[in-house]
Amino acid sequence: MTNYLFKRLGALLPTVAVPMVLLFVMLRLAPGDPAAAIAGDSATSEEIAEVRSRLGLDASLWQQFLTWLGRVVRLDFGSSLFSDRAVSGLVAEHALVTVQLTVLALAVAVLIGPALGIAAGTRRHGLLDRVLVFGSSVGIALPSFWLAVLLIAVLGVVWRVFPVAGYVPFTEDPVLFLHHLALPAISLGLLEAATLFRYSRAGVLDSLHQPFVTTARSMGLPERTVIRKYVFRAAVVPMVTVVGLTAGSLMGGAVVTESIFSIPGLGQLLLTAVQRRDYPVIEGCIFFIAVVYVLLNLVIDLLYSLLDPRIRY
């Protein structure tokens, strides 16, 4: 088991390393002088040189890479180029908000997607099935930010049921917290529900043809029991992977959603950093997201063996 854990962690290393190295390379190969861009239009050549040496851009590419690597390994991302705050603190602060939004959106997706998937899968070719399948195709084609704009317009501006933007910490007021995050969570989660729907429907259709289902039926069990005890259970295990991947893509989607609802999360931090070319902050955000991904994947694999006793490591 411990052995397995180490092997998995090793295999997941590229997930952290590749985006980071890619970013490093792109940053250095990018046309134009980043130091000049950061220093601003009115900067003198001394100021630009100062920024350049502060970024370590005056060393050779290999030297830069080694220094950079040494810092990343020590988890030292330096401080923001604009506020002089430590990147680790900035990322931790904003990540907390994003994680809350992601969990809420995941709850929306998990509550809606699989339930409808099972309902549709057990009534294949029925009216409900066809309507839901078409709906899920639209859901996949719908950009989450458009859904967000529409939801804001109808529920926020016209009916005034939900606030259109902002964020209240949970510790300050749990009710206002949910009230503010409801629209972002719905606009993110509803579309992921479409993906979960597709997978769970396919899982049900798949397990309906398994031999153990035929056996259960031939034993004379009522169809409801067959579905609940056999079809459902077999369909649920592969869903764990999908839910894990969904949590990941929700974090990605949150980046866009946060900017619409002005939620002070990781997305907003990243976006501001990108617009200002605040390289240390960009690196910190990417690193954090990659690490969360790796851990998430690891947890999913371990959950697998808990849910399905046939899988042992």
Place this chain on the structure above:
Amino acid sequence: MLRQRFSELVRDRTAMAGAALLGLMVLLAVLAPVLGGDPYRVDPTSTLRPPSASHWFGTDEKGRDLWTMVVHGARTSLAIGAVTTALAVLTGYVLGVLCGYFRWVDAVVMRVVDGLMSFPSIVLVISLVGVLGDGVATMVTGLTVVLIPMVTRVVRGAALAVKAMPMVESTTSLGSRTSWVLLRYVAPEALSVTIVQAALAFSVTVLSVAALSFLGIGLPPDVPSWGTSLSAAQQYFYSAWWIGVFPGLAIVLTVLGLVLLGDGLRDVFDPRSARK
């Protein structure tokens, strides 16, 4: 064989609905200069006008005709989508075939692919395009980098399957050169899964371009694009619902067309994974 699959595809009603939607959008994009007016013409005297006979979709916050913006937006989206998809699919296809055949290439390339695949692509694109600076070229570069792994992985799987087939073993034992085996057997067999991936890659590109320009990253603000139009809608939705509706509909119809077509292509070209 290809002809048979094509006729199978034509009989698939969902796939044809998708193709029709996509065809419609392509037509709008190609005929944009004829169908719409000048997308750069700003008219401060007629901002935020509701849909009417002279402005079918109304006008936006700068007084530009929204119908013009939507058809020219189609041009932007589909052009970037086509170029990106072509680059990503071509690179991914070559890499995938090589990975499936040569173990040492596989060892190196697949580690990179794994690293990029499991990362949320939109975050990576935002960072890359943000770092590289605005412009169509950087947008295409950023999106291509993100899409290549997706294609590579699927093509590699197909190539590995072909490599294990008896026909490859027999032709190798008869003394065929590696390049011959690759060109004659592995490459053509891996083509069908590549076609399916192309539709998927295209839809991802259209959605990403919309998301990026919505956030104001990548495209210069005066280039007509659906995402840019929608970001204005955030401010003006209450007084001008049309800005929020028509560009969004254009995105959904395009991507829906690609998703439906992609499903149909998978049923025909890659029936094994379609049944799953």
